[in-house]
Amino acid sequence: MTARKSVPATEPLATTPERILQAAERLFSERGIDGVSLREITTAAGVNSASAHYHFGSKNAVLETLFSLRASPIIERREAMLSALQLDRLGRPVLEDVLMAFLQPALELLNTPHGATFTLLRARMVLESGDVKHQVLARTFDRTNEKTLKLLAKALPKLPTKDLYWRFHFMLGTMVYTMAQPGRIESVTKDKIKTSDTQAALEQLIRYTAAGFRAP
Amino acid sequence: MTARKSVPATEPLATTPERILQAAERLFSERGIDGVSLREITTAAGVNSASAHYHFGSKNAVLETLFSLRASPIIERREAMLSALQLDRLGRPVLEDVLMAFLQPALELLNTPHGATFTLLRARMVLESGDVKHQVLARTFDRTNEKTLKLLAKALPKLPTKDLYWRFHFMLGTMVYTMAQPGRIESVTKDKIKTSDTQAALEQLIRYTAAGFRAP
DNA sequence: GTCTATACAGTGATAGAC
Protein backbone atom coordinates (compact mmCIF):
# COMPACT_ATOMS: atom_id res chain seq x y z
CA MET A 1 0.00 0.00 0.00
CA THR A 2 2.46 2.64 1.18
CA ALA A 3 5.90 3.23 -0.24
CA ARG A 4 8.03 0.17 0.33
CA LYS A 5 11.54 1.02 -0.75
CA SER A 6 12.17 4.51 0.57
CA VAL A 7 11.07 5.85 3.94
CA PRO A 8 10.96 2.70 6.08
CA ALA A 9 8.15 3.89 8.39
CA THR A 10 9.62 3.67 11.91
CA GLU A 11 11.57 0.45 12.09
CA PRO A 12 9.49 -2.73 11.97
CA LEU A 13 9.43 -2.62 8.19
CA ALA A 14 12.58 -4.01 6.67
CA THR A 15 13.58 -6.72 4.26
CA THR A 16 12.60 -10.22 5.21
CA PRO A 17 16.12 -11.46 5.99
CA GLU A 18 16.68 -8.45 8.22
CA ARG A 19 13.47 -9.02 10.11
CA ILE A 20 14.40 -12.64 10.64
CA LEU A 21 17.83 -11.71 11.99
CA GLN A 22 16.38 -9.06 14.29
CA ALA A 23 13.80 -11.44 15.69
CA ALA A 24 16.40 -14.17 16.10
CA GLU A 25 18.74 -11.88 17.98
CA ARG A 26 16.06 -10.69 20.34
CA LEU A 27 14.73 -14.16 21.11
CA PHE A 28 18.19 -15.69 21.53
CA SER A 29 19.17 -13.05 24.06
CA GLU A 30 16.00 -13.73 26.02
CA ARG A 31 15.96 -17.49 26.01
CA GLY A 32 19.24 -18.84 24.69
CA ILE A 33 19.93 -20.46 21.36
CA ASP A 34 18.53 -23.92 21.93
CA GLY A 35 15.43 -22.52 23.57
CA VAL A 36 14.18 -20.90 20.40
CA SER A 37 12.88 -22.63 17.31
CA LEU A 38 13.00 -21.34 13.78
CA ARG A 39 9.22 -21.24 13.72
CA GLU A 40 9.15 -18.93 16.74
CA ILE A 41 11.64 -16.68 15.04
CA THR A 42 9.77 -16.44 11.79
CA THR A 43 6.46 -15.96 13.61
CA ALA A 44 7.93 -13.12 15.67
CA ALA A 45 9.35 -11.65 12.49
CA GLY A 46 5.95 -11.87 10.85
CA VAL A 47 7.13 -13.99 7.96
CA ASN A 48 6.48 -17.50 6.81
CA SER A 49 8.55 -20.25 8.36
CA ALA A 50 9.85 -21.46 5.04
CA SER A 51 11.28 -18.08 4.12
CA ALA A 52 14.08 -18.54 6.63
CA HIS A 53 15.21 -21.55 4.66
CA TYR A 54 14.75 -19.74 1.40
CA HIS A 55 16.96 -16.84 2.45
CA PHE A 56 19.50 -18.62 4.63
CA GLY A 57 19.33 -22.32 3.90
CA SER A 58 19.18 -23.64 7.46
CA LYS A 59 18.88 -22.63 11.07
CA ASN A 60 22.62 -22.87 11.51
CA ALA A 61 23.14 -20.53 8.58
CA VAL A 62 20.94 -17.98 10.35
CA LEU A 63 23.19 -18.23 13.41
CA GLU A 64 26.32 -17.87 11.33
CA THR A 65 25.00 -14.87 9.45
CA LEU A 66 24.04 -13.16 12.68
CA PHE A 67 27.43 -13.95 14.15
CA SER A 68 29.33 -12.50 11.22
CA LEU A 69 27.09 -9.45 11.23
CA ARG A 70 27.81 -8.65 14.86
CA ALA A 71 31.47 -9.56 14.68
CA SER A 72 32.40 -7.02 12.05
CA PRO A 73 32.19 -3.95 14.34
CA ILE A 74 34.64 -5.62 16.70
CA ILE A 75 37.01 -6.35 13.87
CA GLU A 76 36.80 -2.84 12.49
CA ARG A 77 37.38 -1.25 15.87
CA ARG A 78 40.31 -3.55 16.54
CA GLU A 79 41.89 -2.72 13.22
CA ALA A 80 41.45 0.99 13.89
CA MET A 81 42.95 0.81 17.37
CA LEU A 82 45.82 -1.38 16.19
CA SER A 83 46.63 1.06 13.40
CA ALA A 84 46.59 3.99 15.80
CA LEU A 85 49.12 2.45 18.21
CA GLN A 86 51.99 4.63 19.28
CA LEU A 87 55.37 3.15 18.40
CA ASP A 88 58.78 3.94 19.83
CA ARG A 89 61.76 4.83 17.65
CA LEU A 90 62.38 1.12 17.02
CA GLY A 91 58.79 0.67 15.82
CA ARG A 92 57.78 -1.17 18.95
CA PRO A 93 54.38 -0.71 20.61
CA VAL A 94 53.77 -1.02 24.34
CA LEU A 95 52.42 -4.44 25.29
CA GLU A 96 49.54 -3.05 27.29
CA ASP A 97 48.45 -0.88 24.38
CA VAL A 98 48.28 -3.85 22.03
CA LEU A 99 46.26 -5.82 24.55
CA MET A 100 43.92 -2.89 25.03
CA ALA A 101 43.40 -2.55 21.28
CA PHE A 102 42.56 -6.23 21.06
CA LEU A 103 40.44 -6.69 24.17
CA GLN A 104 38.52 -3.46 24.54
CA PRO A 105 36.42 -3.73 21.37
CA ALA A 106 35.35 -7.22 22.42
CA LEU A 107 34.62 -6.54 26.07
CA GLU A 108 32.77 -3.32 25.39
CA LEU A 109 30.28 -5.25 23.31
CA LEU A 110 28.90 -6.63 26.54
CA ASN A 111 27.34 -3.25 27.24
CA THR A 112 25.50 -3.12 23.93
CA PRO A 113 22.10 -4.62 23.18
CA HIS A 114 23.72 -7.00 20.72
CA GLY A 115 26.33 -8.16 23.17
CA ALA A 116 24.53 -10.98 24.89
CA THR A 117 23.53 -12.79 21.74
CA PHE A 118 26.87 -12.34 20.08
CA THR A 119 28.65 -13.79 23.08
CA LEU A 120 26.34 -16.78 23.05
CA LEU A 121 26.97 -17.33 19.37
CA ARG A 122 30.69 -16.89 19.72
CA ALA A 123 30.97 -19.28 22.61
CA ARG A 124 29.04 -21.85 20.66
CA MET A 125 31.20 -21.42 17.57
CA VAL A 126 34.40 -21.62 19.57
CA LEU A 127 33.58 -24.49 21.85
CA GLU A 128 31.37 -26.72 19.80
CA SER A 129 33.19 -29.00 17.40
CA GLY A 130 32.42 -28.86 13.73
CA ASP A 131 34.48 -27.80 10.76
CA VAL A 132 31.90 -25.36 9.45
CA LYS A 133 31.86 -23.32 12.63
CA HIS A 134 35.63 -23.25 12.80
CA GLN A 135 35.75 -22.03 9.23
CA VAL A 136 33.38 -19.20 10.08
CA LEU A 137 35.61 -18.23 12.98
CA ALA A 138 38.72 -18.39 10.85
CA ARG A 139 37.21 -16.26 8.11
CA THR A 140 36.08 -13.74 10.71
CA PHE A 141 39.02 -13.40 13.03
CA ASP A 142 42.20 -14.87 11.54
CA ARG A 143 43.38 -11.75 9.73
CA THR A 144 43.11 -9.48 12.77
CA ASN A 145 44.61 -12.14 14.98
CA GLU A 146 47.66 -12.37 12.73
CA LYS A 147 48.05 -8.60 12.77
CA THR A 148 47.83 -8.61 16.57
CA LEU A 149 50.36 -11.42 16.84
CA LYS A 150 52.85 -9.44 14.77
CA LEU A 151 52.45 -6.43 17.02
CA LEU A 152 52.78 -8.57 20.13
CA ALA A 153 55.98 -10.02 18.72
CA LYS A 154 57.35 -6.50 18.28
CA ALA A 155 56.36 -5.57 21.81
CA LEU A 156 58.05 -8.72 23.11
CA PRO A 157 61.14 -9.09 20.92
CA LYS A 158 62.82 -11.60 23.20
CA LEU A 159 59.88 -14.00 23.52
CA PRO A 160 60.19 -17.20 21.44
CA THR A 161 57.47 -17.47 18.81
CA LYS A 162 56.16 -20.70 20.23
CA ASP A 163 55.61 -19.17 23.66
CA LEU A 164 53.97 -16.19 22.05
CA TYR A 165 51.43 -18.42 20.32
CA TRP A 166 50.64 -20.29 23.51
CA ARG A 167 50.11 -17.10 25.44
CA PHE A 168 47.94 -15.62 22.75
CA HIS A 169 45.85 -18.77 22.93
CA PHE A 170 45.57 -18.37 26.71
CA MET A 171 44.52 -14.77 26.31
CA LEU A 172 41.75 -15.78 23.92
CA GLY A 173 40.59 -18.21 26.58
CA THR A 174 40.31 -15.61 29.31
CA MET A 175 38.59 -13.23 26.94
CA VAL A 176 35.98 -15.65 25.66
CA TYR A 177 35.37 -17.08 29.12
CA THR A 178 35.02 -13.67 30.72
CA MET A 179 32.62 -12.51 28.04
CA ALA A 180 30.52 -15.62 28.42
CA GLN A 181 29.99 -14.70 32.07
CA PRO A 182 29.68 -18.23 33.34
CA GLY A 183 29.09 -16.96 36.87
CA ARG A 184 31.50 -19.42 38.42
CA ILE A 185 33.49 -16.92 40.44
CA GLU A 186 30.31 -15.21 41.55
CA SER A 187 29.17 -18.57 42.85
CA VAL A 188 32.35 -19.31 44.76
CA THR A 189 32.74 -15.85 46.21
CA LYS A 190 29.04 -15.25 46.88
CA ASP A 191 28.88 -12.31 44.49
CA LYS A 192 31.75 -10.44 46.10
CA ILE A 193 33.02 -9.65 42.63
CA LYS A 194 31.05 -9.22 39.43
CA THR A 195 32.65 -10.21 36.16
CA SER A 196 29.87 -8.29 34.42
CA ASP A 197 31.61 -5.06 35.49
CA THR A 198 33.18 -4.44 32.10
CA GLN A 199 35.51 -1.64 33.14
CA ALA A 200 36.95 -3.58 36.07
CA ALA A 201 37.17 -6.71 33.91
CA LEU A 202 39.16 -4.88 31.27
CA GLU A 203 41.64 -3.39 33.74
CA GLN A 204 42.14 -6.65 35.57
CA LEU A 205 42.37 -8.61 32.35
CA ILE A 206 45.07 -6.39 30.88
CA ARG A 207 47.19 -6.40 34.02
CA TYR A 208 46.93 -10.17 34.33
CA THR A 209 47.50 -10.89 30.65
CA ALA A 210 50.44 -8.50 30.34
CA ALA A 211 52.17 -10.25 33.22
CA GLY A 212 51.47 -13.61 31.60
CA PHE A 213 52.97 -12.48 28.30
CA ARG A 214 56.05 -11.19 30.12
CA ALA A 215 56.59 -14.42 32.05
CA PRO A 216 60.19 -15.70 31.80
CA MET B 1 18.74 -67.27 30.88
CA THR B 2 22.14 -67.06 32.55
CA ALA B 3 22.87 -65.56 35.95
CA ARG B 4 21.86 -61.94 35.96
CA LYS B 5 23.02 -60.39 39.20
CA SER B 6 26.46 -61.86 39.88
CA VAL B 7 29.17 -62.46 37.30
CA PRO B 8 28.47 -59.80 34.68
CA ALA B 9 29.70 -61.83 31.70
CA THR B 10 32.42 -59.71 30.08
CA GLU B 11 31.20 -56.15 30.12
CA PRO B 12 28.21 -55.46 27.90
CA LEU B 13 25.87 -56.64 30.62
CA ALA B 14 25.24 -54.00 33.24
CA THR B 15 22.32 -52.20 34.79
CA THR B 16 20.13 -50.27 32.40
CA PRO B 17 21.20 -46.79 33.59
CA GLU B 18 24.84 -47.76 33.23
CA ARG B 19 24.34 -49.05 29.73
CA ILE B 20 22.57 -45.84 28.77
CA LEU B 21 25.40 -43.72 30.16
CA GLN B 22 28.04 -45.81 28.40
CA ALA B 23 26.27 -45.58 25.07
CA ALA B 24 25.68 -41.85 25.52
CA GLU B 25 29.33 -41.20 26.27
CA ARG B 26 30.53 -43.15 23.26
CA LEU B 27 28.10 -41.53 20.84
CA PHE B 28 28.70 -38.01 22.16
CA SER B 29 32.44 -38.35 21.72
CA GLU B 30 31.89 -39.50 18.15
CA ARG B 31 29.29 -37.03 16.97
CA GLY B 32 28.86 -34.28 19.54
CA ILE B 33 25.99 -33.71 21.89
CA ASP B 34 23.41 -32.22 19.59
CA GLY B 35 24.12 -34.79 16.92
CA VAL B 36 22.83 -37.65 19.00
CA SER B 37 19.23 -38.33 19.93
CA LEU B 38 17.98 -40.16 22.98
CA ARG B 39 16.54 -42.82 20.72
CA GLU B 40 19.93 -43.51 19.19
CA ILE B 41 21.43 -43.78 22.63
CA THR B 42 18.84 -46.19 23.95
CA THR B 43 19.01 -48.23 20.76
CA ALA B 44 22.79 -48.49 21.01
CA ALA B 45 22.40 -49.42 24.67
CA GLY B 46 19.92 -52.11 23.74
CA VAL B 47 17.15 -50.73 25.93
CA ASN B 48 13.77 -49.19 25.29
CA SER B 49 13.66 -45.51 24.53
CA ALA B 50 11.26 -44.79 27.36
CA SER B 51 13.60 -46.30 29.95
CA ALA B 52 15.94 -43.33 29.68
CA HIS B 53 13.13 -41.10 30.85
CA TYR B 54 12.16 -43.56 33.52
CA HIS B 55 15.66 -43.73 34.98
CA PHE B 56 16.85 -40.18 34.42
CA GLY B 57 13.82 -38.01 33.75
CA SER B 58 15.05 -36.17 30.69
CA LYS B 59 17.82 -36.02 28.14
CA ASN B 60 19.40 -33.15 30.04
CA ALA B 61 19.44 -35.23 33.19
CA VAL B 62 21.40 -37.90 31.33
CA LEU B 63 23.97 -35.28 30.39
CA GLU B 64 24.20 -33.99 33.93
CA THR B 65 24.58 -37.44 35.40
CA LEU B 66 27.33 -38.28 32.96
CA PHE B 67 29.04 -34.99 33.72
CA SER B 68 29.01 -35.53 37.46
CA LEU B 69 30.20 -39.08 37.01
CA ARG B 70 33.25 -38.05 35.01
CA ALA B 71 33.98 -34.98 37.12
CA SER B 72 34.47 -36.83 40.36
CA PRO B 73 37.87 -38.33 39.48
CA ILE B 74 39.16 -34.83 38.75
CA ILE B 75 37.86 -33.58 42.06
CA GLU B 76 39.33 -36.48 43.99
CA ARG B 77 42.71 -36.13 42.36
CA ARG B 78 42.70 -32.41 42.99
CA GLU B 79 41.87 -32.88 46.64
CA ALA B 80 44.62 -35.43 46.98
CA MET B 81 47.23 -33.25 45.34
CA LEU B 82 46.14 -30.19 47.29
CA SER B 83 46.41 -32.11 50.56
CA ALA B 84 49.87 -33.35 49.67
CA LEU B 85 51.29 -29.89 49.00
CA GLN B 86 54.58 -29.07 50.67
CA LEU B 87 54.35 -26.04 52.95
CA ASP B 88 57.13 -23.81 54.24
CA ARG B 89 57.56 -23.03 57.96
CA LEU B 90 54.90 -20.32 57.65
CA GLY B 91 52.44 -22.83 56.19
CA ARG B 92 52.71 -21.36 52.72
CA PRO B 93 52.70 -23.48 49.57
CA VAL B 94 54.55 -22.57 46.37
CA LEU B 95 52.26 -20.93 43.83
CA GLU B 96 53.30 -23.21 41.01
CA ASP B 97 52.56 -26.27 43.14
CA VAL B 98 49.03 -25.12 43.83
CA LEU B 99 48.44 -24.42 40.15
CA MET B 100 49.81 -27.84 39.26
CA ALA B 101 47.52 -29.53 41.75
CA PHE B 102 44.55 -27.73 40.30
CA LEU B 103 45.31 -27.93 36.59
CA GLN B 104 46.99 -31.28 36.11
CA PRO B 105 44.00 -33.48 37.04
CA ALA B 106 41.86 -31.56 34.57
CA LEU B 107 44.27 -31.43 31.66
CA GLU B 108 45.32 -35.04 31.99
CA LEU B 109 41.75 -36.06 31.40
CA LEU B 110 42.23 -35.13 27.77
CA ASN B 111 44.36 -38.22 27.33
CA THR B 112 41.69 -40.56 28.63
CA PRO B 113 38.85 -42.10 26.64
CA HIS B 114 36.34 -40.16 28.72
CA GLY B 115 38.10 -36.86 28.17
CA ALA B 116 36.50 -35.71 24.96
CA THR B 117 32.94 -36.15 26.13
CA PHE B 118 33.57 -34.64 29.51
CA THR B 119 35.09 -31.55 27.97
CA LEU B 120 32.10 -31.19 25.67
CA LEU B 121 29.74 -31.49 28.60
CA ARG B 122 31.71 -29.11 30.75
CA ALA B 123 31.92 -26.46 28.06
CA ARG B 124 28.18 -26.69 27.60
CA MET B 125 27.48 -26.46 31.31
CA VAL B 126 29.77 -23.51 31.73
CA LEU B 127 28.73 -21.48 28.75
CA GLU B 128 25.08 -22.17 28.34
CA SER B 129 22.83 -20.12 30.52
CA GLY B 130 20.39 -21.86 32.81
CA ASP B 131 20.20 -22.08 36.55
CA VAL B 132 20.10 -25.85 36.61
CA LYS B 133 23.40 -26.23 34.83
CA HIS B 134 25.06 -23.65 37.01
CA GLN B 135 23.78 -25.47 40.07
CA VAL B 136 25.31 -28.69 38.82
CA LEU B 137 28.62 -26.92 38.34
CA ALA B 138 28.46 -25.33 41.76
CA ARG B 139 27.65 -28.61 43.46
CA THR B 140 30.51 -30.27 41.61
CA PHE B 141 33.34 -27.77 41.82
CA ASP B 142 32.67 -25.07 44.41
CA ARG B 143 34.16 -26.90 47.39
CA THR B 144 37.48 -27.67 45.69
CA ASN B 145 37.59 -24.20 44.20
CA GLU B 146 37.27 -22.65 47.65
CA LYS B 147 40.02 -24.88 48.98
CA THR B 148 42.25 -23.89 46.10
CA LEU B 149 41.50 -20.21 46.61
CA LYS B 150 42.57 -20.48 50.24
CA LEU B 151 45.85 -22.06 49.26
CA LEU B 152 46.43 -19.47 46.57
CA ALA B 153 45.83 -16.75 49.14
CA LYS B 154 48.50 -18.30 51.34
CA ALA B 155 50.92 -18.54 48.46
CA LEU B 156 50.25 -14.88 47.61
CA PRO B 157 49.88 -13.19 51.01
CA LYS B 158 50.22 -9.68 49.61
CA LEU B 159 47.63 -9.99 46.86
CA PRO B 160 44.27 -8.29 47.60
CA THR B 161 41.38 -10.73 47.75
CA LYS B 162 39.54 -9.04 44.93
CA ASP B 163 42.48 -9.41 42.58
CA LEU B 164 42.88 -13.02 43.63
CA TYR B 165 39.29 -13.77 42.63
CA TRP B 166 39.66 -12.09 39.29
CA ARG B 167 42.82 -14.01 38.51
CA PHE B 168 41.32 -17.29 39.56
CA HIS B 169 38.46 -16.55 37.19
CA PHE B 170 40.94 -15.87 34.39
CA MET B 171 42.74 -19.12 35.13
CA LEU B 172 39.48 -21.03 34.85
CA GLY B 173 39.00 -19.41 31.46
CA THR B 174 42.36 -20.52 30.10
CA MET B 175 41.83 -24.01 31.48
CA VAL B 176 38.34 -24.53 30.06
CA TYR B 177 39.29 -22.96 26.75
CA THR B 178 42.45 -25.00 26.40
CA MET B 179 40.63 -28.22 27.22
CA ALA B 180 37.93 -27.45 24.71
CA GLN B 181 40.60 -27.32 21.99
CA PRO B 182 38.87 -24.77 19.84
CA GLY B 183 41.67 -24.96 17.28
CA ARG B 184 41.91 -21.21 16.88
CA ILE B 185 45.64 -20.94 17.39
CA GLU B 186 46.22 -23.92 15.15
CA SER B 187 44.28 -22.07 12.47
CA VAL B 188 46.21 -18.83 12.82
CA THR B 189 49.64 -20.45 13.03
CA LYS B 190 48.96 -23.15 10.45
CA ASP B 191 49.43 -25.94 12.97
CA LYS B 192 52.84 -24.77 14.14
CA ILE B 193 51.75 -25.46 17.70
CA LYS B 194 49.29 -28.04 18.94
CA THR B 195 47.24 -27.28 22.00
CA SER B 196 46.36 -30.96 22.14
CA ASP B 197 49.89 -31.63 23.41
CA THR B 198 48.85 -31.99 27.03
CA GLN B 199 52.31 -31.95 28.54
CA ALA B 200 53.37 -28.80 26.73
CA ALA B 201 50.02 -27.20 27.48
CA LEU B 202 50.42 -27.87 31.19
CA GLU B 203 53.92 -26.45 31.36
CA GLN B 204 53.04 -23.36 29.36
CA LEU B 205 49.82 -22.86 31.27
CA ILE B 206 51.47 -22.96 34.65
CA ARG B 207 54.24 -20.56 33.68
CA TYR B 208 51.78 -18.12 32.16
CA THR B 209 49.25 -18.36 34.96
CA ALA B 210 51.84 -18.05 37.73
CA ALA B 211 53.11 -14.83 36.18
CA GLY B 212 49.55 -13.55 35.90
CA PHE B 213 48.88 -14.28 39.57
CA ARG B 214 52.09 -12.51 40.53
CA ALA B 215 51.28 -9.39 38.50
CA PRO B 216 51.69 -6.17 40.52
C1' DG C 1 12.66 -14.02 -7.32
C1' DT C 2 9.87 -14.03 -3.35
C1' DC C 3 6.55 -16.02 -0.57
C1' DT C 4 2.95 -19.51 1.04
C1' DA C 5 0.84 -23.80 2.25
C1' DT C 6 1.64 -28.27 3.18
C1' DA C 7 4.03 -32.48 4.13
C1' DC C 8 7.73 -35.32 6.07
C1' DA C 9 10.75 -37.84 9.14
C1' DG C 10 12.65 -37.51 13.54
C1' DT C 11 12.73 -35.37 18.30
C1' DG C 12 11.86 -35.37 23.65
C1' DA C 13 8.34 -36.51 26.49
C1' DT C 14 4.27 -39.00 28.63
C1' DA C 15 0.21 -41.93 29.79
C1' DG C 16 -1.29 -46.32 30.30
C1' DA C 17 -1.23 -51.37 29.20
C1' DC C 18 1.30 -55.51 30.37
Next chain:
DNA sequence: GTCTATCACTGTATAGAC
Protein backbone atom coordinates in the same frame (compact mmCIF):
# COMPACT_ATOMS: atom_id res chain seq x y z
C1' DG D 1 9.72 -51.93 35.91
C1' DT D 2 9.37 -52.28 31.20
C1' DC D 3 7.32 -51.50 26.70
C1' DT D 4 3.97 -49.67 23.21
C1' DA D 5 1.47 -46.02 21.42
C1' DT D 6 0.99 -41.49 20.91
C1' DC D 7 1.64 -36.52 21.70
C1' DA D 8 3.11 -31.82 20.23
C1' DC D 9 6.91 -29.98 18.11
C1' DT D 10 11.31 -29.61 15.61
C1' DG D 11 14.25 -28.60 11.20
C1' DT D 12 13.82 -29.28 6.53
C1' DA D 13 12.01 -29.91 1.72
C1' DT D 14 9.06 -28.98 -2.09
C1' DA D 15 5.19 -27.68 -5.10
C1' DG D 16 2.95 -23.95 -6.60
C1' DA D 17 0.88 -19.04 -6.07
C1' DC D 18 2.05 -14.20 -6.85
